Amino acid sequence: MIPPIPQPHLxxxxxxxxxxxxxxxxxxxxxxxxxxxxxxxALAAGLAFDPSAPSSAAFPRETHGFxxxxxxxxxxxxxxxxxxxxxxxxxxxxxxxxxxPRRGRVLAAKLIVIAALAILIGLVATTAAVLxxxxxxxxxxxxxxQFTPGMGWNLLGVALNYLLIAMIAASITVLTRTVVAxxxxxxxxxxxxxxxxxxxxxxxxxxxxxxxxxxxxxxxxVGLLEPVAGASVMxxxxxxxxxxxxxxxxxxxxxx
Numbered sequence: 001m002i003p004p005i006p007q008p009h010l011x012x013x014x015x016x017x018x019x020x021x022x023x024x025x026x027x028x029x030x031x032x033x034x035x036x037x038x039x040x041x042a043l044a045a046g047l048a049f050d051p052s053a054p055s056s057a058a059f060p061r062e063t064h065g066f067x068x069x070x071x072x073x074x075x076x077x078x079x080x081x082x083x084x085x086x087x088x089x090x091x092x093x094x095x096x097x098x099x100x101p102r103r104g105r106v107l108a109a110k111l112i113v114i115a116a117l118a119i120l121i122g123l124v125a126t127t128a129a130v131l132x133x134x135x136x137x138x139x140x141x142x143x144x145x146q147f148t149p150g151m152g153w154n155l156l157g158v159a160l161n162y163l164l165i166a167m168i169a170a171s172i173t174v175l176t177r178t179v180v181a182x183x184x185x186x187x188x189x190x191x192x193x194x195x196x197x198x199x200x201x202x203x204x205x206x207x208x209x210x211x212x213x214x215x216x217x218x219x220x221x222v223g224l225l226e227p228v229a230g231a232s233v234m235x236x237x238x239x240x241x242x243x244x245x246x247x248x249x250x251x252x253x254x255x256x
Contacts, residue, residue: 046136
């Protein structure tokens with residue numbers, strides 16, 4: 001009697017997904033860009049800050065640095081799509097499924113890796129952006145001992161937003177089996193497409209990109225959902241699309 005082939009544990013699958021992710025140059029470059037771009041933009045904005053400009057008084061000092069979090073979103077989306085969808089391109093997914101026949105475990109490992117990297121980017125890049133922006137502002141900025149609890153909550157909000165948008169991006173990639181579809185659907189939205197439509201179609205505030213946008217930084221007076229309500233709507237989208245991706249991934253022919 002042939003003994004059963006031992007199944008890899010979830011921890012083994014996670015290590016395998018990390019290995020695959022960090023050996024691909026596209027993922028390496030995207031991760032590096034996501035960590036570097038917001039702080040670099042915040043530093044540039046701080047050095048170019050003009051206190052006499054009318055717009056400079058519109059935002060409290062506590063919000064400085066957080067405005068660049070929106071520029072990290074497209075990179076988080078790209079990172080999640082690459083990790084979730086690269087194996088569809090090169091046919092490696094069939095090998096992965098043979099090594100780990102439990103497809104739910106494969107998808108869980110991918111999502112855990114994506115979630116961890118999204119949170120890491122949100123915390124590290126945003127913290128660096130805030131510190132650099134206030135340092136560049138000099139006397140017009142805040143010292144570290146003047147940072148408020150609200151800024152800490154804002155930092156956690158950015159990490160939560162990145163986590164949820166990454167889960168949505170990964171789910172769309174699994175459902176469509178292509179990175180391109182995810183980028184076409186999500187990147188224009190987070191870059192301002194749906195925000196520009198808000199005045200004409202108020203219902204777009206319930207779309208995932210706008211629902212949680214105030215987790216990144218505040219947009220007062222434009223009719224967006226408040227951070228807690230927006231996070232709930234965004235989490236609902238992530239759960240709905242994640243459930244659909246889970247169901248589809250476990251039942252669909254990988255080779256198709």
